[in-house]
Amino acid sequence: MTIKHYRDYFIQELTPLYDVGEAESFFYLTLEAKHQLKRVDLALQPDLDFSESELKIWSFILDQLKKEIPIQYILGVTNFYGLEFEVNSAVLIPRPETEELVDWIIQSSKVQSKFKILDIGTGSGCIAIALAKNLPNAQVFALDVSEQALTTAKKNAEKNQVQLSFIHQSILETEDLAQEFDIIVSNPPYVRELEKHEIKNNVLDNEPHLALFVEDNDALIFYRKIAQLAQKNLKLKGQLYFEINQYLGQETLNLLQEMGFKNYELRQDIYGNDRMIQCTI
Known part of the structure:
Protein backbone atom coordinates (compact mmCIF):
# COMPACT_ATOMS: atom_id res chain seq x y z
CA MET A 1 0.00 0.00 0.00
CA THR A 2 1.32 3.46 -0.82
CA ILE A 3 2.04 5.66 2.17
CA LYS A 4 -0.34 8.30 0.81
CA HIS A 5 -3.23 5.83 0.68
CA TYR A 6 -2.40 4.51 4.14
CA ARG A 7 -2.35 8.08 5.48
CA ASP A 8 -5.95 8.57 4.34
CA TYR A 9 -6.98 5.27 5.97
CA PHE A 10 -5.08 6.11 9.20
CA ILE A 11 -6.78 9.51 9.55
CA GLN A 12 -10.21 8.08 8.72
CA GLU A 13 -9.82 5.40 11.41
CA LEU A 14 -8.94 7.98 14.07
CA THR A 15 -11.43 10.75 13.32
CA PRO A 16 -14.19 9.30 15.52
CA LEU A 17 -11.86 9.98 18.49
CA TYR A 18 -9.66 12.87 17.30
CA ASP A 19 -10.15 15.79 14.97
CA VAL A 20 -8.65 15.56 11.48
CA GLY A 21 -5.74 17.91 12.25
CA GLU A 22 -4.73 15.94 15.33
CA ALA A 23 -5.00 12.58 13.53
CA GLU A 24 -2.88 13.95 10.68
CA SER A 25 -0.26 15.21 13.15
CA PHE A 26 -0.08 11.69 14.67
CA PHE A 27 0.55 10.27 11.20
CA TYR A 28 3.42 12.61 10.40
CA LEU A 29 4.99 12.28 13.86
CA THR A 30 5.02 8.51 13.40
CA LEU A 31 6.28 8.75 9.84
CA PRO A 46 4.02 10.13 -3.72
CA ASP A 47 4.63 6.50 -4.79
CA LEU A 48 6.50 5.49 -1.63
CA ASP A 49 4.90 2.46 -0.01
CA PHE A 50 4.90 0.43 3.20
CA SER A 51 6.07 -3.18 3.38
CA GLU A 52 3.93 -5.83 5.10
CA SER A 53 6.18 -5.73 8.19
CA GLU A 54 5.93 -1.93 8.32
CA LEU A 55 2.14 -2.10 8.05
CA LYS A 56 2.07 -4.39 11.13
CA ILE A 57 3.94 -1.75 13.14
CA TRP A 58 1.54 0.94 11.94
CA SER A 59 -1.43 -1.28 12.78
CA PHE A 60 -0.16 -1.61 16.36
CA ILE A 61 0.31 2.17 16.65
CA LEU A 62 -3.20 2.74 15.28
CA ASP A 63 -4.67 0.32 17.83
CA GLN A 64 -2.83 2.10 20.66
CA LEU A 65 -4.12 5.49 19.51
CA LYS A 66 -7.66 4.10 19.42
CA LYS A 67 -7.15 3.21 23.10
CA GLU A 68 -6.21 6.89 23.65
CA ILE A 69 -2.60 6.14 24.57
CA PRO A 70 -0.62 9.39 24.01
CA ILE A 71 1.39 9.32 20.79
CA GLN A 72 4.51 10.39 22.73
CA TYR A 73 4.30 7.27 24.92
CA ILE A 74 3.68 5.04 21.90
CA LEU A 75 6.75 6.42 20.09
CA GLY A 76 8.72 6.72 23.34
CA VAL A 77 10.07 10.17 22.47
CA THR A 78 9.01 13.79 22.22
CA ASN A 79 10.62 17.14 21.46
CA PHE A 80 11.01 19.97 23.95
CA TYR A 81 12.84 23.26 23.42
CA GLY A 82 14.59 21.84 20.35
CA LEU A 83 15.80 18.71 22.16
CA GLU A 84 14.62 15.09 22.03
CA PHE A 85 13.46 13.41 25.23
CA GLU A 86 12.57 9.85 26.10
CA VAL A 87 9.14 9.70 27.75
CA ASN A 88 7.18 6.89 29.36
CA SER A 89 4.32 6.41 31.79
CA ALA A 90 6.57 7.35 34.74
CA VAL A 91 6.86 10.98 33.58
CA LEU A 92 4.61 13.73 32.32
CA ILE A 93 4.76 14.56 28.64
CA PRO A 94 6.46 17.99 28.35
CA ARG A 95 4.09 20.78 27.29
CA PRO A 96 4.67 23.83 25.06
CA GLU A 97 3.70 26.10 27.97
CA THR A 98 6.67 24.76 29.95
CA GLU A 99 8.95 25.71 27.06
CA GLU A 100 7.86 29.29 27.67
CA LEU A 101 8.94 29.03 31.32
CA VAL A 102 12.31 27.63 30.28
CA ASP A 103 12.77 30.40 27.72
CA TRP A 104 11.99 33.04 30.36
CA ILE A 105 14.71 31.66 32.63
CA ILE A 106 17.25 31.39 29.81
CA GLN A 107 16.65 34.92 28.54
CA SER A 108 16.91 36.28 32.10
CA SER A 109 20.08 34.36 32.98
CA LYS A 110 22.33 34.48 29.91
CA VAL A 111 24.63 37.16 31.30
CA GLN A 112 25.27 35.43 34.62
CA SER A 113 28.63 33.90 35.42
CA LYS A 114 28.76 30.63 37.36
CA PHE A 115 25.51 29.93 39.19
CA LYS A 116 23.38 27.09 40.56
CA ILE A 117 19.88 26.06 39.46
CA LEU A 118 17.57 23.57 41.17
CA ASP A 119 14.64 22.03 39.28
CA ILE A 120 12.11 20.54 41.73
CA GLY A 121 9.89 17.74 40.39
CA THR A 122 12.06 17.23 37.33
CA GLY A 123 10.13 14.31 35.77
CA SER A 124 11.65 13.62 32.35
CA GLY A 125 14.30 16.24 33.13
CA CYS A 126 13.03 18.52 30.37
CA ILE A 127 13.38 21.79 32.31
CA ALA A 128 16.74 20.97 33.91
CA ILE A 129 18.26 19.58 30.70
CA ALA A 130 17.07 22.45 28.50
CA LEU A 131 18.53 24.92 31.01
CA ALA A 132 21.83 23.05 31.26
CA LYS A 133 22.07 22.84 27.47
CA ASN A 134 21.48 26.56 26.98
CA LEU A 135 23.20 27.99 30.07
CA PRO A 136 26.75 26.58 30.06
CA ASN A 137 27.70 28.62 33.14
CA ALA A 138 25.01 26.94 35.23
CA GLN A 139 25.41 23.97 37.54
CA VAL A 140 22.01 22.29 37.39
CA PHE A 141 20.42 20.02 40.00
CA ALA A 142 17.29 17.92 39.34
CA LEU A 143 15.11 16.62 42.18
CA ASP A 144 12.21 14.16 42.08
CA VAL A 145 10.35 11.86 44.46
CA SER A 146 10.06 9.13 41.79
CA GLU A 147 13.01 6.81 41.18
CA GLN A 148 11.51 5.82 37.81
CA ALA A 149 11.30 9.46 36.76
CA LEU A 150 14.93 10.04 37.76
CA THR A 151 16.01 6.99 35.76
CA THR A 152 14.32 8.52 32.71
CA ALA A 153 15.82 11.96 33.41
CA LYS A 154 19.31 10.45 33.66
CA LYS A 155 18.88 8.78 30.25
CA ASN A 156 17.73 12.08 28.80
CA ALA A 157 20.71 13.92 30.25
CA GLU A 158 23.03 11.41 28.56
CA LYS A 159 21.08 11.62 25.30
CA ASN A 160 21.40 15.41 25.28
CA GLN A 161 25.00 15.40 26.55
CA VAL A 162 24.58 17.50 29.67
CA GLN A 163 25.82 17.01 33.22
CA LEU A 164 23.21 17.20 35.99
CA SER A 165 23.27 16.42 39.69
CA PHE A 166 20.28 14.22 40.57
CA ILE A 167 18.50 14.17 43.94
CA HIS A 168 16.00 11.50 44.96
CA GLN A 169 13.87 13.21 47.57
CA SER A 170 10.29 14.07 48.55
CA ILE A 171 10.08 17.83 48.58
CA LEU A 172 7.12 17.78 50.99
CA GLU A 173 9.30 15.92 53.53
CA THR A 174 12.34 18.15 53.02
CA GLU A 175 13.24 20.67 55.75
CA ASP A 176 16.40 22.06 54.18
CA LEU A 177 18.02 21.73 50.74
CA ALA A 178 21.52 21.64 52.29
CA GLN A 179 22.97 24.27 49.92
CA GLU A 180 22.11 27.61 48.34
CA PHE A 181 20.90 28.21 44.80
CA ASP A 182 20.69 31.23 42.53
CA ILE A 183 17.55 29.93 40.84
CA ILE A 184 14.89 27.48 41.97
CA VAL A 185 12.31 26.41 39.39
CA SER A 186 9.38 24.04 39.68
CA ASN A 187 6.46 22.78 37.66
CA PRO A 188 4.81 20.94 40.57
CA PRO A 189 1.49 19.07 40.65
CA TYR A 190 -1.26 21.70 40.47
CA VAL A 191 -4.41 20.25 38.90
CA ARG A 192 -7.22 20.12 41.47
CA GLU A 193 -9.45 17.06 41.71
CA LEU A 194 -12.40 19.31 40.80
CA GLU A 195 -10.70 20.04 37.46
CA LYS A 196 -10.43 16.38 36.44
CA HIS A 197 -13.44 16.72 34.16
CA GLU A 198 -11.40 19.14 32.00
CA ILE A 199 -8.62 16.62 31.45
CA LYS A 200 -8.68 14.51 28.28
CA ASN A 201 -8.86 10.74 28.70
CA ASN A 202 -5.47 10.19 27.08
CA VAL A 203 -3.91 12.27 29.89
CA LEU A 204 -6.15 11.09 32.72
CA ASP A 205 -5.73 7.39 31.94
CA ASN A 206 -2.01 7.38 31.14
CA GLU A 207 0.07 10.17 32.68
CA PRO A 208 1.24 9.83 36.31
CA HIS A 209 -1.33 11.26 38.73
CA LEU A 210 1.45 11.80 41.28
CA ALA A 211 2.82 14.54 39.02
CA LEU A 212 -0.55 16.03 38.11
CA PHE A 213 -3.06 16.27 40.94
CA VAL A 214 -3.46 17.97 44.31
CA GLU A 215 -6.30 17.94 46.82
CA ASP A 216 -8.96 20.61 46.35
CA ASN A 217 -8.62 21.83 49.94
CA ASP A 218 -4.89 22.58 49.67
CA ALA A 219 -4.14 23.21 46.01
CA LEU A 220 -1.03 25.32 46.74
CA ILE A 221 0.66 22.78 49.03
CA PHE A 222 3.72 22.39 46.77
CA TYR A 223 4.07 26.14 46.14
CA ARG A 224 3.98 26.89 49.86
CA LYS A 225 6.54 24.21 50.69
CA ILE A 226 8.92 25.15 47.87
CA ALA A 227 8.63 28.84 48.75
CA GLN A 228 9.48 28.02 52.38
CA LEU A 229 12.58 26.18 51.24
CA ALA A 230 13.45 29.03 48.89
CA GLN A 231 13.40 31.41 51.86
CA LYS A 232 16.20 29.32 53.39
CA ASN A 233 18.07 28.14 50.32
CA LEU A 234 17.89 30.91 47.72
CA LYS A 235 20.83 33.30 47.67
CA LEU A 236 20.15 37.00 48.24
CA LYS A 237 18.26 38.29 45.19
CA GLY A 238 17.92 34.70 44.01
CA GLN A 239 15.01 33.95 41.68
CA LEU A 240 12.08 31.59 42.15
CA TYR A 241 10.15 30.44 39.07
CA PHE A 242 6.90 28.46 39.02
CA GLU A 243 4.58 27.02 36.43
CA ILE A 244 1.11 27.47 37.92
CA ASN A 245 -2.54 26.46 37.71
CA GLN A 246 -4.20 28.90 35.30
CA TYR A 247 -7.14 29.37 37.69
CA LEU A 248 -4.97 30.17 40.71
CA GLY A 249 -2.68 32.93 39.45
CA GLN A 250 -3.78 35.57 41.92
CA GLU A 251 -3.93 33.10 44.81
CA THR A 252 -0.35 31.98 44.08
CA LEU A 253 0.81 35.60 43.87
CA ASN A 254 -0.91 36.38 47.18
CA LEU A 255 0.84 33.44 48.84
CA LEU A 256 4.27 34.61 47.67
CA GLN A 257 3.58 38.22 48.67
CA GLU A 258 2.49 37.14 52.15
CA MET A 259 5.72 35.15 52.48
CA GLY A 260 7.80 38.24 51.70
CA PHE A 261 8.90 37.61 48.12
CA LYS A 262 9.53 40.66 45.94
CA ASN A 263 9.70 41.76 42.31
CA TYR A 264 7.05 39.23 41.37
CA GLU A 265 5.74 38.91 37.83
CA LEU A 266 2.83 36.83 36.56
CA ARG A 267 2.92 35.87 32.87
CA GLN A 268 0.39 34.30 30.57
CA ASP A 269 1.15 31.45 28.17
CA ILE A 270 0.60 31.37 24.40
CA TYR A 271 -3.05 30.47 25.03
CA GLY A 272 -3.68 33.55 27.18
CA ASN A 273 -3.83 31.65 30.49
CA ASP A 274 -2.03 32.69 33.69
CA ARG A 275 0.80 30.14 33.62
CA MET A 276 4.08 31.23 35.22
CA ILE A 277 5.41 33.38 38.03
CA GLN A 278 8.84 34.75 38.83
CA CYS A 279 9.82 36.46 42.08
CA THR A 280 12.92 37.17 44.17
CA ILE A 281 13.85 36.63 47.79
Missing part, protein backbone atom coordinates in the same frame (compact mmCIF):
# COMPACT_ATOMS: atom_id res chain seq x y z
CA GLU A 32 9.26 10.81 10.97
CA ALA A 33 9.97 8.70 14.07
CA LYS A 34 9.73 5.33 12.32
CA HIS A 35 10.89 6.14 8.78
CA GLN A 36 12.77 9.46 9.04
CA LEU A 37 10.38 10.88 6.45
CA LYS A 38 8.80 14.33 6.61
CA ARG A 39 5.62 15.67 5.01
CA VAL A 40 7.69 17.20 2.20
CA ASP A 41 9.31 13.82 1.42
CA LEU A 42 5.90 12.28 0.89
CA ALA A 43 4.83 15.17 -1.33
CA LEU A 44 7.97 14.77 -3.46
CA GLN A 45 7.74 10.97 -3.60
Whole structure:
Protein backbone atom coordinates (compact mmCIF):
# COMPACT_ATOMS: atom_id res chain seq x y z
CA MET A 1 0.00 0.00 0.00
CA THR A 2 1.32 3.46 -0.82
CA ILE A 3 2.04 5.66 2.17
CA LYS A 4 -0.34 8.30 0.81
CA HIS A 5 -3.23 5.83 0.68
CA TYR A 6 -2.40 4.51 4.14
CA ARG A 7 -2.35 8.08 5.48
CA ASP A 8 -5.95 8.57 4.34
CA TYR A 9 -6.98 5.27 5.97
CA PHE A 10 -5.08 6.11 9.20
CA ILE A 11 -6.78 9.51 9.55
CA GLN A 12 -10.21 8.08 8.72
CA GLU A 13 -9.82 5.40 11.41
CA LEU A 14 -8.94 7.98 14.07
CA THR A 15 -11.43 10.75 13.32
CA PRO A 16 -14.19 9.30 15.52
CA LEU A 17 -11.86 9.98 18.49
CA TYR A 18 -9.66 12.87 17.30
CA ASP A 19 -10.15 15.79 14.97
CA VAL A 20 -8.65 15.56 11.48
CA GLY A 21 -5.74 17.91 12.25
CA GLU A 22 -4.73 15.94 15.33
CA ALA A 23 -5.00 12.58 13.53
CA GLU A 24 -2.88 13.95 10.68
CA SER A 25 -0.26 15.21 13.15
CA PHE A 26 -0.08 11.69 14.67
CA PHE A 27 0.55 10.27 11.20
CA TYR A 28 3.42 12.61 10.40
CA LEU A 29 4.99 12.28 13.86
CA THR A 30 5.02 8.51 13.40
CA LEU A 31 6.28 8.75 9.84
CA GLU A 32 9.26 10.81 10.97
CA ALA A 33 9.97 8.70 14.07
CA LYS A 34 9.73 5.33 12.32
CA HIS A 35 10.89 6.14 8.78
CA GLN A 36 12.77 9.46 9.04
CA LEU A 37 10.38 10.88 6.45
CA LYS A 38 8.80 14.33 6.61
CA ARG A 39 5.62 15.67 5.01
CA VAL A 40 7.69 17.20 2.20
CA ASP A 41 9.31 13.82 1.42
CA LEU A 42 5.90 12.28 0.89
CA ALA A 43 4.83 15.17 -1.33
CA LEU A 44 7.97 14.77 -3.46
CA GLN A 45 7.74 10.97 -3.60
CA PRO A 46 4.02 10.13 -3.72
CA ASP A 47 4.63 6.50 -4.79
CA LEU A 48 6.50 5.49 -1.63
CA ASP A 49 4.90 2.46 -0.01
CA PHE A 50 4.90 0.43 3.20
CA SER A 51 6.07 -3.18 3.38
CA GLU A 52 3.93 -5.83 5.10
CA SER A 53 6.18 -5.73 8.19
CA GLU A 54 5.93 -1.93 8.32
CA LEU A 55 2.14 -2.10 8.05
CA LYS A 56 2.07 -4.39 11.13
CA ILE A 57 3.94 -1.75 13.14
CA TRP A 58 1.54 0.94 11.94
CA SER A 59 -1.43 -1.28 12.78
CA PHE A 60 -0.16 -1.61 16.36
CA ILE A 61 0.31 2.17 16.65
CA LEU A 62 -3.20 2.74 15.28
CA ASP A 63 -4.67 0.32 17.83
CA GLN A 64 -2.83 2.10 20.66
CA LEU A 65 -4.12 5.49 19.51
CA LYS A 66 -7.66 4.10 19.42
CA LYS A 67 -7.15 3.21 23.10
CA GLU A 68 -6.21 6.89 23.65
CA ILE A 69 -2.60 6.14 24.57
CA PRO A 70 -0.62 9.39 24.01
CA ILE A 71 1.39 9.32 20.79
CA GLN A 72 4.51 10.39 22.73
CA TYR A 73 4.30 7.27 24.92
CA ILE A 74 3.68 5.04 21.90
CA LEU A 75 6.75 6.42 20.09
CA GLY A 76 8.72 6.72 23.34
CA VAL A 77 10.07 10.17 22.47
CA THR A 78 9.01 13.79 22.22
CA ASN A 79 10.62 17.14 21.46
CA PHE A 80 11.01 19.97 23.95
CA TYR A 81 12.84 23.26 23.42
CA GLY A 82 14.59 21.84 20.35
CA LEU A 83 15.80 18.71 22.16
CA GLU A 84 14.62 15.09 22.03
CA PHE A 85 13.46 13.41 25.23
CA GLU A 86 12.57 9.85 26.10
CA VAL A 87 9.14 9.70 27.75
CA ASN A 88 7.18 6.89 29.36
CA SER A 89 4.32 6.41 31.79
CA ALA A 90 6.57 7.35 34.74
CA VAL A 91 6.86 10.98 33.58
CA LEU A 92 4.61 13.73 32.32
CA ILE A 93 4.76 14.56 28.64
CA PRO A 94 6.46 17.99 28.35
CA ARG A 95 4.09 20.78 27.29
CA PRO A 96 4.67 23.83 25.06
CA GLU A 97 3.70 26.10 27.97
CA THR A 98 6.67 24.76 29.95
CA GLU A 99 8.95 25.71 27.06
CA GLU A 100 7.86 29.29 27.67
CA LEU A 101 8.94 29.03 31.32
CA VAL A 102 12.31 27.63 30.28
CA ASP A 103 12.77 30.40 27.72
CA TRP A 104 11.99 33.04 30.36
CA ILE A 105 14.71 31.66 32.63
CA ILE A 106 17.25 31.39 29.81
CA GLN A 107 16.65 34.92 28.54
CA SER A 108 16.91 36.28 32.10
CA SER A 109 20.08 34.36 32.98
CA LYS A 110 22.33 34.48 29.91
CA VAL A 111 24.63 37.16 31.30
CA GLN A 112 25.27 35.43 34.62
CA SER A 113 28.63 33.90 35.42
CA LYS A 114 28.76 30.63 37.36
CA PHE A 115 25.51 29.93 39.19
CA LYS A 116 23.38 27.09 40.56
CA ILE A 117 19.88 26.06 39.46
CA LEU A 118 17.57 23.57 41.17
CA ASP A 119 14.64 22.03 39.28
CA ILE A 120 12.11 20.54 41.73
CA GLY A 121 9.89 17.74 40.39
CA THR A 122 12.06 17.23 37.33
CA GLY A 123 10.13 14.31 35.77
CA SER A 124 11.65 13.62 32.35
CA GLY A 125 14.30 16.24 33.13
CA CYS A 126 13.03 18.52 30.37
CA ILE A 127 13.38 21.79 32.31
CA ALA A 128 16.74 20.97 33.91
CA ILE A 129 18.26 19.58 30.70
CA ALA A 130 17.07 22.45 28.50
CA LEU A 131 18.53 24.92 31.01
CA ALA A 132 21.83 23.05 31.26
CA LYS A 133 22.07 22.84 27.47
CA ASN A 134 21.48 26.56 26.98
CA LEU A 135 23.20 27.99 30.07
CA PRO A 136 26.75 26.58 30.06
CA ASN A 137 27.70 28.62 33.14
CA ALA A 138 25.01 26.94 35.23
CA GLN A 139 25.41 23.97 37.54
CA VAL A 140 22.01 22.29 37.39
CA PHE A 141 20.42 20.02 40.00
CA ALA A 142 17.29 17.92 39.34
CA LEU A 143 15.11 16.62 42.18
CA ASP A 144 12.21 14.16 42.08
CA VAL A 145 10.35 11.86 44.46
CA SER A 146 10.06 9.13 41.79
CA GLU A 147 13.01 6.81 41.18
CA GLN A 148 11.51 5.82 37.81
CA ALA A 149 11.30 9.46 36.76
CA LEU A 150 14.93 10.04 37.76
CA THR A 151 16.01 6.99 35.76
CA THR A 152 14.32 8.52 32.71
CA ALA A 153 15.82 11.96 33.41
CA LYS A 154 19.31 10.45 33.66
CA LYS A 155 18.88 8.78 30.25
CA ASN A 156 17.73 12.08 28.80
CA ALA A 157 20.71 13.92 30.25
CA GLU A 158 23.03 11.41 28.56
CA LYS A 159 21.08 11.62 25.30
CA ASN A 160 21.40 15.41 25.28
CA GLN A 161 25.00 15.40 26.55
CA VAL A 162 24.58 17.50 29.67
CA GLN A 163 25.82 17.01 33.22
CA LEU A 164 23.21 17.20 35.99
CA SER A 165 23.27 16.42 39.69
CA PHE A 166 20.28 14.22 40.57
CA ILE A 167 18.50 14.17 43.94
CA HIS A 168 16.00 11.50 44.96
CA GLN A 169 13.87 13.21 47.57
CA SER A 170 10.29 14.07 48.55
CA ILE A 171 10.08 17.83 48.58
CA LEU A 172 7.12 17.78 50.99
CA GLU A 173 9.30 15.92 53.53
CA THR A 174 12.34 18.15 53.02
CA GLU A 175 13.24 20.67 55.75
CA ASP A 176 16.40 22.06 54.18
CA LEU A 177 18.02 21.73 50.74
CA ALA A 178 21.52 21.64 52.29
CA GLN A 179 22.97 24.27 49.92
CA GLU A 180 22.11 27.61 48.34
CA PHE A 181 20.90 28.21 44.80
CA ASP A 182 20.69 31.23 42.53
CA ILE A 183 17.55 29.93 40.84
CA ILE A 184 14.89 27.48 41.97
CA VAL A 185 12.31 26.41 39.39
CA SER A 186 9.38 24.04 39.68
CA ASN A 187 6.46 22.78 37.66
CA PRO A 188 4.81 20.94 40.57
CA PRO A 189 1.49 19.07 40.65
CA TYR A 190 -1.26 21.70 40.47
CA VAL A 191 -4.41 20.25 38.90
CA ARG A 192 -7.22 20.12 41.47
CA GLU A 193 -9.45 17.06 41.71
CA LEU A 194 -12.40 19.31 40.80
CA GLU A 195 -10.70 20.04 37.46
CA LYS A 196 -10.43 16.38 36.44
CA HIS A 197 -13.44 16.72 34.16
CA GLU A 198 -11.40 19.14 32.00
CA ILE A 199 -8.62 16.62 31.45
CA LYS A 200 -8.68 14.51 28.28
CA ASN A 201 -8.86 10.74 28.70
CA ASN A 202 -5.47 10.19 27.08
CA VAL A 203 -3.91 12.27 29.89
CA LEU A 204 -6.15 11.09 32.72
CA ASP A 205 -5.73 7.39 31.94
CA ASN A 206 -2.01 7.38 31.14
CA GLU A 207 0.07 10.17 32.68
CA PRO A 208 1.24 9.83 36.31
CA HIS A 209 -1.33 11.26 38.73
CA LEU A 210 1.45 11.80 41.28
CA ALA A 211 2.82 14.54 39.02
CA LEU A 212 -0.55 16.03 38.11
CA PHE A 213 -3.06 16.27 40.94
CA VAL A 214 -3.46 17.97 44.31
CA GLU A 215 -6.30 17.94 46.82
CA ASP A 216 -8.96 20.61 46.35
CA ASN A 217 -8.62 21.83 49.94
CA ASP A 218 -4.89 22.58 49.67
CA ALA A 219 -4.14 23.21 46.01
CA LEU A 220 -1.03 25.32 46.74
CA ILE A 221 0.66 22.78 49.03
CA PHE A 222 3.72 22.39 46.77
CA TYR A 223 4.07 26.14 46.14
CA ARG A 224 3.98 26.89 49.86
CA LYS A 225 6.54 24.21 50.69
CA ILE A 226 8.92 25.15 47.87
CA ALA A 227 8.63 28.84 48.75
CA GLN A 228 9.48 28.02 52.38
CA LEU A 229 12.58 26.18 51.24
CA ALA A 230 13.45 29.03 48.89
CA GLN A 231 13.40 31.41 51.86
CA LYS A 232 16.20 29.32 53.39
CA ASN A 233 18.07 28.14 50.32
CA LEU A 234 17.89 30.91 47.72
CA LYS A 235 20.83 33.30 47.67
CA LEU A 236 20.15 37.00 48.24
CA LYS A 237 18.26 38.29 45.19
CA GLY A 238 17.92 34.70 44.01
CA GLN A 239 15.01 33.95 41.68
CA LEU A 240 12.08 31.59 42.15
CA TYR A 241 10.15 30.44 39.07
CA PHE A 242 6.90 28.46 39.02
CA GLU A 243 4.58 27.02 36.43
CA ILE A 244 1.11 27.47 37.92
CA ASN A 245 -2.54 26.46 37.71
CA GLN A 246 -4.20 28.90 35.30
CA TYR A 247 -7.14 29.37 37.69
CA LEU A 248 -4.97 30.17 40.71
CA GLY A 249 -2.68 32.93 39.45
CA GLN A 250 -3.78 35.57 41.92
CA GLU A 251 -3.93 33.10 44.81
CA THR A 252 -0.35 31.98 44.08
CA LEU A 253 0.81 35.60 43.87
CA ASN A 254 -0.91 36.38 47.18
CA LEU A 255 0.84 33.44 48.84
CA LEU A 256 4.27 34.61 47.67
CA GLN A 257 3.58 38.22 48.67
CA GLU A 258 2.49 37.14 52.15
CA MET A 259 5.72 35.15 52.48
CA GLY A 260 7.80 38.24 51.70
CA PHE A 261 8.90 37.61 48.12
CA LYS A 262 9.53 40.66 45.94
CA ASN A 263 9.70 41.76 42.31
CA TYR A 264 7.05 39.23 41.37
CA GLU A 265 5.74 38.91 37.83
CA LEU A 266 2.83 36.83 36.56
CA ARG A 267 2.92 35.87 32.87
CA GLN A 268 0.39 34.30 30.57
CA ASP A 269 1.15 31.45 28.17
CA ILE A 270 0.60 31.37 24.40
CA TYR A 271 -3.05 30.47 25.03
CA GLY A 272 -3.68 33.55 27.18
CA ASN A 273 -3.83 31.65 30.49
CA ASP A 274 -2.03 32.69 33.69
CA ARG A 275 0.80 30.14 33.62
CA MET A 276 4.08 31.23 35.22
CA ILE A 277 5.41 33.38 38.03
CA GLN A 278 8.84 34.75 38.83
CA CYS A 279 9.82 36.46 42.08
CA THR A 280 12.92 37.17 44.17
CA ILE A 281 13.85 36.63 47.79
